[in-house]
Amino acid sequence: MPTAPILQDLAEPAAERRGVRLRLLRDDWQHPELPGNKWRKLQYNLLAAREQGQNTLLTFGGAYSNHLAAVAAAGRLQGFRAIGVVRGEEAEALSPTLQQCRADGMQLHFVSREAYRRRHDPAWVAELLTALGPAYVLPEGGTNTLALRGVAELVQELDEAGEAYDALAVACGTGGTLAGLLTGLDGRRQAVGVAALKGADWLAAEVDALTEQAVGRRYTNYHLHHGAHFGGYASYSTELLGFIEEFYLRHRVVLDPVYTGKLLVGTLQLIEAGYFAPGSTVVAVHTGGLQGWAGFQQRFGSYPPAAV
Incomplete structure (x- = not known):
């Protein structure tokens, strides 16, 4: 730990229409039992x-x-x-x-x-x-100050590997991972947080408080997207589950309904809306969370993708 970052290109129609290169950072592969x-x-x-x-x-x-x-x-x-x-x-x-x-x-x-x-x-x-x-x-x-320090190293690993990108996108629960990325970026590139919770108007203040506590400053180089929560934390819909299944069939990547499924939906929504300039490279961070599928299957029966 850590290994070199593994990035997977995602040929998504919305990204291709808008001239945006969308990549997935497989941080879920960094540790076999403690992913992302x-x-x-x-x-x-x-x-x-x-x-x-x-x-x-x-x-x-x-x-x-x-x-x-x-x-x-x-x-x-x-x-x-x-x-x-x-x-x-x-x-x-x-x-x-x-x-x-x-x-x-x-x-x-x-x-x-x-x-x-x-x-x-x-x-x-x-x-x-x-x-x-x-x-x-x-x-x-x-999430605490020491947690932000660990997350910030993701940016360092990308830089050391010579990976060029314009924005990092990550799912947000309490905001700790986004705050850690911001301290690592230190204003150099854009960050996007896709809120997994409904009504998370407090999230920006929480992110600002975390970065201020960790490094003594607040950042303005980030955007919070609130349009892909699908009803709130751990809530899901037929639309979200359908997207996760189709995404797996296209890319052979398993997403979860709590965080990473919403991350990809939200990132594609922003791409479609023209938030990222043509020619941009956007890296979405796969933070893991796949253990949660067992709970969904226990409560609601089996559901594709079968790879879970």
Whole structure:
């Protein structure tokens, strides 16, 4: 880690009509068990945990959380005990994500949705640590200053590989990955964040606060696109699932309905609308998240692409 970036050209009709070169950065291939932005967000946090003498990681997430799955896998691979504080009461049948977390050795601690809303409250977190033991605390989604440092290295890797591009596009949940890319770009190129949540008007302020905390400045070289959320976080539609299936048939690339499917839809919407100038090269970042397909299939039955 890391390996040289792998970029795949995407021959999409909208891009060809507008004279835009669309490429996909296969960051989902960077680590076999911690793909994409999850490893990038975790790597410097794990180093900090060791430096602080902590052997336990404590973090937060829902029953289908990519972040919980990543922390559980990181704990197993890096020799940390892991505790996942899970939103909602324990179900009779665990989600596939939580089953894998438990198989990776993560201790699952279920709390009510009301209690979970206090996850940013230092006093409540202190109560958890008193009950569960000392631990290095990772925020929900893994976004903090150290996470931004890891994500920023993606830009350095592209530069070192001599890859030319005009814009990077990434899916946005809490904004941490976009903020990390901005600190790496440092104003040199454009960044686009495709919001996966509905009504995420707060997202720009969150991105600005993250970059200011990390490097002491805010950036203006980014755009947030709110037109591809398909109803909100983890919401999907026949249209989105159809796009994911057709995209797989065209490119043999599996996207997920939570983040990367929306990323590609949103990026193509912007291309079609003329947001990128003709002759531009746009790199969309595939951040992984494919473990979530097991949960969709558990809840709704099997769904193409069959490669999942």
